[in-house]
Amino acid sequence: MRNRYTDQPDKTPLYIILLVVLCACKGQPDFNNENISLKDTASWPQSFGFGRLASSHDIDTLDIDIRPDGKGLPYGSGTVSQGKAIYAAKCALCHGKTGTEGPFNPLVTKTDTASSSKEPGKEKTIGNYWPYATTLYDYINRAMPFNTPGSLTPDEVYSLTAFLLHANNIVDSSAVMNAQTLPQVNMPARALFVPDDRSGGTEIK
Amino acid sequence: MNQNQKIKRRTWLGGAATAAVVLVQTSFGKVMQRAVTEKETATSDPTKKLGPLPGEVGTRSPFEKLQKKPSDTSSRTPLQDLYGTLTPSDLHYERHHGGVPAIDPEKYELLIHGMVKKPMVFKLRDLKQFPSVSRIMFLECSGNYRGNKEELSPQEICGLTSQSEWTGVMLSTLFREVGVDPRATWFLAEGSDAAVMTRSIPLQKGWEDTMLAYAQNGEAIRPEQGYPARLVLPGWEGNTCVKWIRRIEISDQPFMTREETSKYTEAIGGGKIRQFSFVMDARSIITYPAYPNPVEKGWIELRGIAWSGRGRIVRVEISTNDGRSWSAAELQGPVLDKAHTGFRYLWHWNGDETAIMSRAVDETGYVQPTLKQLSDARGGNTGGYHFNPVTAWIIKRDGRVLFRPEAKK
Numbered sequence: 001m002r003n004r005y006t007d008q009p010d011k012t013p014l015y016i017i018l019l020v021v022l023c024a025c026k027g028q029p030d031f032n033n034e035n036i037s038l039k040d041t042a043s044w045p046q047s048f049g050f051g052r053l054a055s056s057h058d059i060d061t062l063d064i065d066i067r068p069d070g071k072g073l074p075y076g077s078g079t080v081s082q083g084k085a086i087y088a089a090k091c092a093l094c095h096g097k098t099g100t101e102g103p104f105n106p107l108v109t110k111t112d113t114a115s116s117s118k119e120p121g122k123e124k125t126i127g128n129y130w131p132y133a134t135t136l137y138d139y140i141n142r143a144m145p146f147n148t149p150g151s152l153t154p155d156e157v158y159s160l161t162a163f164l165l166h167a168n169n170i171v172d173s174s175a176v177m178n179a180q181t182l183p184q185v186n187m188p189a190r191a192l193f194v195p196d197d198r199s200g201g202t203e204i205k
Numbered sequence: 206m207n208q209n210q211k212i213k214r215r216t217w218l219g220g221a222a223t224a225a226v227v228l229v230q231t232s233f234g235k236v237m238q239r240a241v242t243e244k245e246t247a248t249s250d251p252t253k254k255l256g257p258l259p260g261e262v263g264t265r266s267p268f269e270k271l272q273k274k275p276s277d278t279s280s281r282t283p284l285q286d287l288y289g290t291l292t293p294s295d296l297h298y299e300r301h302h303g304g305v306p307a308i309d310p311e312k313y314e315l316l317i318h319g320m321v322k323k324p325m326v327f328k329l330r331d332l333k334q335f336p337s338v339s340r341i342m343f344l345e346c347s348g349n350y351r352g353n354k355e356e357l358s359p360q361e362i363c364g365l366t367s368q369s370e371w372t373g374v375m376l377s378t379l380f381r382e383v384g385v386d387p388r389a390t391w392f393l394a395e396g397s398d399a400a401v402m403t404r405s406i407p408l409q410k411g412w413e414d415t416m417l418a419y420a421q422n423g424e425a426i427r428p429e430q431g432y433p434a435r436l437v438l439p440g441w442e443g444n445t446c447v448k449w450i451r452r453i454e455i456s457d458q459p460f461m462t463r464e465e466t467s468k469y470t471e472a473i474g475g476g477k478i479r480q481f482s483f484v485m486d487a488r489s490i491i492t493y494p495a496y497p498n499p500v501e502k503g504w505i506e507l508r509g510i511a512w513s514g515r516g517r518i519v520r521v522e523i524s525t526n527d528g529r530s531w532s533a534a535e536l537q538g539p540v541l542d543k544a545h546t547g548f549r550y551l552w553h554w555n556g557d558e559t560a561i562m563s564r565a566v567d568e569t570g571y572v573q574p575t576l577k578q579l580s581d582a583r584g585g586n587t588g589g590y591h592f593n594p595v596t597a598w599i600i601k602r603d604g605r606v607l608f609r610p611e612a613k614k
Contacts, residue, residue: 047382050331054316054324062316062452065393065403068461120472129478132461139463142401143303149399189478193470196482200515200569204582205473 066138070183073137076154077178080171083163086156090145099125099167104146108167120192127168131193133185136161137177158182271296274360279346280429281364285492290510290537290545291341292367294422299429300346300365302464303399306449310425310433315417319392319455322384329433332419335374335382340416340439343368343512343545345485347442347469350592352576355599355607359492362596362608366488366512368545369430371437373418376411379453389455393462394436397451404445405459406438410483414439417450440514440543441483442591444469471591474584485514487573488593489521489548489565499604502556507534510545513567517541520566521548527560527597534563554600560609562597576611587612 066072087099095101099108109127120129126136141157143149152160162177165185175181198205265271271287273280273296280299282292299305310329318324346365351357358364389408396402406415416437419426426432431448438445444464459465459481470480489511494500507525511518517540522531537547548563564573576594580587597609 041378041381044336044381048335050334051325051327051382054318054326058316058326059318059324062395063318063454064401065395065454065460065462067456067458069458120476120478124467126467130467132466135461135463135466138403138460142403143399143463146303149303150401192476192478193466193480194473194477196479196484198482198484198486200484200486200567200571202570202572204574204578 064138064142066134066141068132068134068183070134070179073134073179073182074154075179076158077176078155078157078159078162079176080159080162080166080173082155083159083161083166086152086160087163090152091160094146099164107164109169120189125168126164127170127188129189131187131190133161133165133170133182133187136164137182273299274364275299279348279365281360282367284359284364284366284490284510285495285498286360287492290368290547291422292369294369294424294427294430297344297367297369297421297427297430298346298365300348300443301398301400301429301448302402305428306398307428308397308433308449313433313451315434315450315453317379317383317453317455319453320386320389320457321455322386323382325383327379329419332374332379332417332434335378337372338375338416339370339372340437341368341370341541342437342439342543343485344437344443344446345512345514347444347482347485347590350588350594352588352594352608352610352612354610356496357608357610358497359490359495359596363488363490365443366545368512369421370423371416371418372420372423373416373434373437376415376417376436376453377413379417380411383455385455389457391456391459393452393454393456393460394445394447394450395452395454396431396435396447396449398449402447402464403460403462404447404465405456405462406445407481407483408455410438410441438483440485440516442469442485445483469590471589472584472586473582474586482591485512486591486593487511487513487515487518487565487567487571489518489563489573490596491523491561491563491598494561494600494606495598496606496608499606500554500600501604502554505552505554507550507552507561507563509534509548509563511548511563511565511573512543512545513565513569513571514543515571516543516568518546518565519568521546522564522566523548523550523552523561524563525552525554525559525561528562531564556602558600558602560597560599562595564595 094104095107100106100110107126109123109125111128137157140160141152158177161182162175165171166173166175171185271283273282282296282298313329315327343366349363349365351362391405392408392411394404394406417434418437419434421427421430426435435448435450436446465481470478471482473479489509491507491509493508494505507523511521521534521536523534524531534548534550540546566572573593573595576587579592579594599607599609
């Protein structure tokens with residue numbers, strides 16, 4: 001068989017065979033939906049050539065995400081006590097003096113651990129509802145403080161992360177958060193999360 | 206009928222000021238006659254005054270007061286005021302996490318990187334050069350439920366769903382262009398709003414039918430809807446359809462962002478929290494009759510919309526006797542995949558108090574559940590994300606239409 005991106009296949013095109021098989025398998029024609037444009041790309045060039053190659057500068061400027069395994073965490077560190085001072089100055093107005101009061105998104109749990117709260121969701125705090133500690137760094141760094149998003153230094157974000165984890169009884173008061181320690185933190189809510197198993201049909205889930 | 210409003214013969218014949226008789230509607234929906242003076246006629250008769258000449262942009266009639274209903278976090282589509290299934294672009298619901306960003310289309314860029322052969326940057330004009338597609342589909346926020354009191358309109362109950370014709374380039378076309386690594390399984394979509402909002406999405410959805418849209422209902426996407434470009438994932442919760450998209454990172458695992466862990470997840474009983482609940486299950490609502498508009502005894506055409514994120518609506522069933530019996534509504538064709546579908550049902554109301562309701566059935570056989578069914582299946586929870594119960598309207602003897610709250614207080 002010739003390259004699928006060349007202009008003319010030499011026999012019955014594979015996509016037609018696949019189409020017939022696909023329709024037979026599903027018991028109904030798949031291509032009768034006037035509303036969906038299912039693209040046959042056999043006649044397309046290998047590359048359209050629109051756009052440009054990204055430089056490492058392009059990528060480094062935007063690539064701020066932090067994965068659960070810690071990939072993406074920058075150099076720097078912070079402590080609980082440093083975080084406490086930053087929290088009071090930049091976060092308490094929205095989240096409350098101790099993180100439980102609000103008015104917006106209470107962050108600190110009023111119960112001990114996730115397991116002590118009978119029904120998760122009644123209180124959605126870091127201590128009883130957040131499954132990954134790295135999410136704290138990622139989110140604070142990208143979106144907080146609400147009125148000046150993206151203004152915190154890595155040390156400040158690490159410090160706030162340490163403070164909030166401590167306030168939720170997840171790390172002790174001497175904890176130092178950095179690229180090595182943060183991914184190691186075990187979150188109580190982690191065990192509560194299950195993947196979606198709804199799939200339509202008659203069962204209500 | 207108010208006797209004072211009736212036109213007396215004496216007035217009709219002798220009153221020089223009376224020029225016509227018109228039908229007017231009172232606040233309770235009653236139609237009655239009212240005399241119109243010559244002065245009023247002179248200014249209101251459109252045949253007696255030259256109108257505005259052709260203009261550059263059309264306007265909505267000043268008699269039509271269509272409005273979204275904003276809160277701190279979202280703004281809802283006035284479902285009870287709309288006809289058909291397409292939502293006017295300026296009435297499309299809004300939900301965003303850091304306000305609406307102002308983006309210069311000349312400076313806009315989309316970066317695709319990670320597990321790809323060629324990391325690439327696309328300007329808006331680049332995206333528009335690729336083979337394009339258009340598709341009519343609904344977008345719905347998965348937090349689309351309210352049900353705490355009788356005085357709720359369709360807009361307030363479930364106005365976080367809207368429908369548009371979206372135009373753009375298939376994400377698969379861009380995946381093909383950058384050469385996605387076959388070992389990749391997820392991608393991260395990131396917006397350029399003040400929340401720099403992110404979601405992890407299974408790569409398969411990207412290959413299947415995800416669109417990178419730059420147009421909505423025939424024009425560029427509105428700023429509130431993601432100008433100049435956004436993702437649209439047919440049938441999936443609105444939050445995954447990342448607006449103002451600036452970056453896509455191909456990966457072999459989810460990133461566990463704030464939205465997909467601490468926000469768009471739901472408690473389902475047994476101490477469990479369901480995650481990555483992407484697909485919007487089937488739902489329907491009667492938008493007429495509905496609060497706040499009262500009805501009169503006699504023939505009433507029940508109207509509404511039904512939709513499913515899993516495919517086509519195959520049936521909508523109506524009960525006019527509080528669920529004791531159900532009959533099929535007429536569906537307005539064409540019935541599109543993962544799209545709002547109009548339904549109607551002709552009913553003669555005898556004036557007795559009753560409850561009317563609709564339930565949608567989609568092509569997977571899923572029947573829109575009652576609130577009790579949903580609550581039983583989710584450990585007693587009567588709210589949260591992906592909550593799509595049957596909506597019942599109580600028709601009072603005086604014609605008032607009220608929502609029936611069923612959630613526990």
